Amino acid sequence: MTESAVLLNKHEVERYLSYEDLIPRLESVLGKFSKRDSSEIIQPVRSVVPIQQHNGFLGVMPAYLAAEGILCTKMVTFYQRAEGSSLPSTQATVLLFDPEHGHVTAIMDGEAITAKRTAAVSAISTKLFMPALSKVLCILGSGQQARSHYDVFTKLFKFKEVRVWSRRREMAHRFVNDLQGPVRVCSSVKEAVMGADVIVTATGASEPILFGEWVKSGAHVAAVGACRPDWRELDDVLMREAVVYVDSREGGTAESGDIVLSGAQVFAELGEVINGSFPAQREKTTVFKSLGMGIQDAVSAKLVLEKWNSEH
Ligand SMILES: NC(=O)C1=CN([C@@H]2O[C@H](COP(=O)(O)OP(=O)(O)OC[C@H]3O[C@@H](n4cnc5c(N)ncnc54)[C@H](O)[C@@H]3O)[C@@H](O)[C@H]2O)C=CC1
Numbered sequence: 001m002t003e004s005a006v007l008l009n010k011h012e013v014e015r016y017l018s019y020e021d022l023i024p025r026l027e028s029v030l031g032k033f034s035k036r037d038s039s040e041i042i043q044p045v046r047s048v049v050p051i052q053q054h055n056g057f058l059g060v061m062p063a064y065l066a067a068e069g070i071l072c073t074k075m076v077t078f079y080q081r082a083e084g085s086s087l088p089s090t091q092a093t094v095l096l097f098d099p100e101h102g103h104v105t106a107i108m109d110g111e112a113i114t115a116k117r118t119a120a121v122s123a124i125s126t127k128l129f130m131p132a133l134s135k136v137l138c139i140l141g142s143g144q145q146a147r148s149h150y151d152v153f154t155k156l157f158k159f160k161e162v163r164v165w166s167r168r169r170e171m172a173h174r175f176v177n178d179l180q181g182p183v184r185v186c187s188s189v190k191e192a193v194m195g196a197d198v199i200v201t202a203t204g205a206s207e208p209i210l211f212g213e214w215v216k217s218g219a220h221v222a223a224v225g226a227c228r229p230d231w232r233e234l235d236d237v238l239m240r241e242a243v244v245y246v247d248s249r250e251g252g253t254a255e256s257g258d259i260v261l262s263g264a265q266v267f268a269e270l271g272e273v274i275n276g277s278f279p280a281q282r283e284k285t286t287v288f289k290s291l292g293m294g295i296q297d298a299v300s301a302k303l304v305l306e307k308w309n310s311e312h
């Protein structure tokens with residue numbers, strides 16, 4: 001049956017996936033997921049195969065959303081690349097299935113889905129947790145995630161200043177040269193984050209780069225990197241002093257070095273705030289620790305296929 005599957009490349013997926021359509025679908029699915037009704041949503045924690053010889057990992061991320069009729073899996077590889085490598089560190093393919101009969105209905109690029117849905121979920125966290133009258137956005141990292149976060153954050157929020165730091169200054173300049181709006185390149189993480197209201201960490205770091213002593217009280221940190229239980233982006237001080245939210249409690253406690261190694265307590269899932277079970281503690285310093293979820297890929301892929309169907 002796979003010969004009838006729709007094949008969509010990165011360019012097509014990018015064209016069909018808009019943040020306007022994606023954000024409400026993600027809010028809805030995260031809220032439902034956090035109710036833990038297994039007759040509605042089944043999504044195990046990602047299975048990860050380490051590729052030790054090559055500093056990489058293969059993750060498999062299945063999800064079934066019964067009410068929406070979505071059966072999906074993403075296969076994603078993520079590698080720790082040497083400085084200066086031009087290869088993407090995150091690459092992915094998404095398969096959609098017909099849940100009734102089990103055949104594949106679509107095979108699509110997952111890089112654009114991963115970039116956009118991760119940034120969209122961080123934007124949802126930011127809408128809920130950032131301090132009122134936030135003025136300064138800081139992005140740590142200058143790769144795919146940094147770019148998608150810049151795009152959606154500057155689209156949705158009105159920051160007066162945007163700063164970027166990258167471990168190689170020339171990469172930060174390259175990042176800024178590709179953008180329309182003004183962005184200040186900073187020479188250190190400390191310079192970039194001091195006084196920032198919203199901080200995005202989207203790096204391949206495996207040791208802390210963001211220290212609590214630099215983070216303004218009440219700021220919101222959307223922490224996207226360090227998706228292995230022995231990797232860190234944030235230090236113990238930040239993790240223990242902030243109110244910590246996650247996308248999934250199971251994912252956070254299995255996969256996040258920032259949570260596991262700091263001993264920080266998870267306050268709530270993002271979906272638990274969306275569905276009203278837990279409050280958004282906007283007045284406190286908050287960390288949203290994102291690991292990525294199969295349900296996020298599933299609703300994104302379904303949206304892409306719907307758009308494609310509407311044109312064919
Ligand atoms: N939470 C989620 O759902 C997702 C998380 N990720 C993670 O987000 C991070 C960024 O991913 P991409 O933007 O796709 O990667 P990328 O390779 O496009 O960008 C990585 C950035 O991190 C920087 N970097 C690498 N090693 C570093 C180090 N030791 N210290 C400081 N900076 C370092 C690079 O210079 C680059 O700016 C990765 O850790 C990746 O695994 C990726 C996809 C989804």
Ligand SMILES: O=C([O-])C1=[NH+]CCC1
Pocket residue numbers: 059076078090114227291292293
């Ligand atoms: O959710 C995702 O696709 C990933 N999270 C960490 C690396 C890839």
